[in-house]
Amino acid sequence: MATPLNLQLSFADRAAVSPSVSRDFSEEELVRAAQAGNRAAFGYLYERYAGMVHGILLSRVPIEAVEDLVQDVFVRAMPRIHSLRAADHFGGWIAAIARNRVVDFFRDSHSRTDQLDAESQNEPASHSGSTADRAEAHAILKVIRSLPDSYRETLILRLVEGMTGPEIAARTGLTHGSVRVNLHRGMQQLRQALNLGSAAKSVEKL
Amino acid sequence: MSSRKTPGDEFNDPYLWDGSGEPDPEVQRLEKSLTVFRHRSEAPTFPIILPTAGTKSLVSALQNLWPRRSAAVAAMAAFAIAISLLVSRPVPPIAQRPGWEVTRIEGAPLVGKHSIQVTGAKAKLEVGELLVTNSTSSATVTVAEIGEIQVDPGTRVRLLQTMRDRKRISLEEGTIHAAIWAPPGEFVVDTPSATAVDLGCAYTLHVAPDGSGLLRTTLGWVGFHSNGHDSFIPAGAVCPTHRNLGAGTPYFEDATEPFRTALAQLDFGNLAPESRSTTLQIVLSQARKDDALSLWHLLSRTQAADREKVFRRFAALVPPPSGVTREGIFRLDQKQLDLWWNALDLGDISTWRFWEQTPDRAMPANAQSLEKKQVTLKQSR
Numbered sequence: 001m002a003t004p005l006n007l008q009l010s011f012a013d014r015a016a017v018s019p020s021v022s023r024d025f026s027e028e029e030l031v032r033a034a035q036a037g038n039r040a041a042f043g044y045l046y047e048r049y050a051g052m053v054h055g056i057l058l059s060r061v062p063i064e065a066v067e068d069l070v071q072d073v074f075v076r077a078m079p080r081i082h083s084l085r086a087a088d089h090f091g092g093w094i095a096a097i098a099r100n101r102v103v104d105f106f107r108d109s110h111s112r113t114d115q116l117d118a119e120s121q122n123e124p125a126s127h128s129g130s131t132a133d134r135a136e137a138h139a140i141l142k143v144i145r146s147l148p149d150s151y152r153e154t155l156i157l158r159l160v161e162g163m164t165g166p167e168i169a170a171r172t173g174l175t176h177g178s179v180r181v182n183l184h185r186g187m188q189q190l191r192q193a194l195n196l197g198s199a200a201k202s203v204e205k206l
Numbered sequence: 207m208s209s210r211k212t213p214g215d216e217f218n219d220p221y222l223w224d225g226s227g228e229p230d231p232e233v234q235r236l237e238k239s240l241t242v243f244r245h246r247s248e249a250p251t252f253p254i255i256l257p258t259a260g261t262k263s264l265v266s267a268l269q270n271l272w273p274r275r276s277a278a279v280a281a282m283a284a285f286a287i288a289i290s291l292l293v294s295r296p297v298p299p300i301a302q303r304p305g306w307e308v309t310r311i312e313g314a315p316l317v318g319k320h321s322i323q324v325t326g327a328k329a330k331l332e333v334g335e336l337l338v339t340n341s342t343s344s345a346t347v348t349v350a351e352i353g354e355i356q357v358d359p360g361t362r363v364r365l366l367q368t369m370r371d372r373k374r375i376s377l378e379e380g381t382i383h384a385a386i387w388a389p390p391g392e393f394v395v396d397t398p399s400a401t402a403v404d405l406g407c408a409y410t411l412h413v414a415p416d417g418s419g420l421l422r423t424t425l426g427w428v429g430f431h432s433n434g435h436d437s438f439i440p441a442g443a444v445c446p447t448h449r450n451l452g453a454g455t456p457y458f459e460d461a462t463e464p465f466r467t468a469l470a471q472l473d474f475g476n477l478a479p480e481s482r483s484t485t486l487q488i489v490l491s492q493a494r495k496d497d498a499l500s501l502w503h504l505l506s507r508t509q510a511a512d513r514e515k516v517f518r519r520f521a522a523l524v525p526p527p528s529g530v531t532r533e534g535i536f537r538l539d540q541k542q543l544d545l546w547w548n549a550l551d552l553g554d555i556s557t558w559r560f561w562e563q564t565p566d567r568a569m570p571a572n573a574q575s576l577e578k579k580q581v582t583l584k585q586s587r
Contacts, residue, residue: 051244071247076387082370082371083370083391089556092554096389099425100386100387101387103426104353107354137243140236140239140240156240159233160240160241160244165222165224166224173554174548174554175527175549177527177549178548178549183222184222187219187222187233191232
């Protein structure tokens with residue numbers, strides 16, 4: 001293991017010649033560099049984990065609040081990164097901070113989870129597609145967010161954030177088996193709720 | 207979709223799992239539709255991280271922030287001046303000692319020697335001081351920047367420690383509701399019978415006048431530690447404690463009445479060996495899949511034949527994951543117990559193991575002396 005000083009220099013050198021330096025470093029190396037004061041390293045951790053944090057938040061809070069909360073989670077985590085003792089468990093750590101931020105959000109806004117149902121269909125300007133497409137997307141998301149906690153989070157990471165099962169397991173710290181079960185059962189419930197073809201067929205068989 | 211499954215491979219959905227295999231048109235349609243919600247924002251400008259590893263790391267950080275060596279040298283000089291000014295500053299007055307803000311909700315809560323009597327008025331709870339609410343008063347405590355505690359009527363809370371990586375209070379009696387958004391393990395509550403460690407959660411903790419208690423988790427999970435006895439309480443579960451016996455076995459509140467009653471007898475009842483086996487049998491026969499939470503704890507709290515029974519029932523509810531063997535569980539191999547816990551999907555137990563290994567998790571020296579003073583005071587009453 002490189003000393004923090006060597007890692008810093010190595011990190012800076014490699015960052016200068018390779019914009020894809022994030023991929024060259026392990027999670028542990030990035031965390032140790034960030035703990036030694038390297039903001040770039042923390043930025044790379046953001047790149048790597050922002051999607052997961054976004055997915056966790058999207059499964060619980062109103063859509064319009066999610067992007068701000070993602071940044072807030074990382075800004076809160078940054079000064080506390082020294083407290084992360086196992087540098088290779090950044091994912092589980094930042095996920096816990098994100099889930100706790102949800103509590104804070106509902107406490108501050110005196111919100112209730114049923115706000116999720118009542119929220120407007122406003123969305124960032126970058127979102128494209130027809131009104132019908134957007135309405136369908138919102139309807140699907142609403143159904144996913146009505147599923148049990150573990151299913152909705154895993155499904156959103158898979159279907160919205162585009163992460164694979166192994167990636168979800170590696171990022172969140174869940175076991176492969178748990179992610180597989182959550183995906184399978186969550187998808188099964190989603191199909192039934194949306195009355196999709198394969199679910200309808202399974203129901204007919206019963 | 208079901209056509210791709212093989213018998214005995216219920217969860218084999220290759221496309222859903224990792225995008226391999228025959229594409230599932232329904233999943234593809236969902237992916238396409240939901241992509242509008244995907245995360246797109248750029249990283250914000252993060253503030254400077256102050257390193258803890260000493261000057262060597264600070265130099266490294268500055269080298270990264272300012273490529274030109276002269277700029278780094280100038281910054282170091284400025285830093286040195288700032289430090290010297292800080293060191294030569296007079297000792298802060300009492301009012302600036304570390305503490306947390308207390309806001310009155312109702313009545314006249316007592317903070318140290320002062321009571322807060324005006325609605326919305328605030329006071330500072332300093333390290334070592336007590337916050338006391340009587341039967342008609344309540345208050346809110348802002349826990350540094352990491353959370354909030356609501357203190358119900360009839361409660362005594364003492365602030366023991368407020369450091370960057372560790373906040374610690376002692377709940378001597380009464381009820382608090384804590385919502386903590388700090389990293390796991392940073393916020394700790396001592397009670398007369400066990401220590402509650404926040405693992406990312408919101409929870410209610412009650413301590414009765416006899417020192418027994420009850421912890422109810424509403425979000426995330428909490429660890430309860432007493433005399434080498436650990437209990438993990440996820441959302442929806444509760445865990446009783448006993449002044450002399452420590453933390454009991456956690457259970458989900460929707461467990462059956464016979465299950466809960468039998469569990470309480472196992473934890474705190476003075477049962478003869480044969481009665482104990484009969485009581486355990488009630489627990490096992492009443493256990494639903496969710497009650498695997500309780501059975502996991504019982505694995506290390508039972509002996510020989512009883513452990514065998516618990517093992518069998520637990521394995522029937524939650525099949526042991528790869529790497530977990532009967533022999534390993536019987537010798538209480540921590541790695542195997544941890545693996546099986548993680549299979550419950552109630553929280554990654556490694557978070558707890560990190561906390562256990564934290565060198566400063568023990569109560570600070572000044573807090574220990576405070577505790578001793580409390581005991582002396584109570585004994586002299």
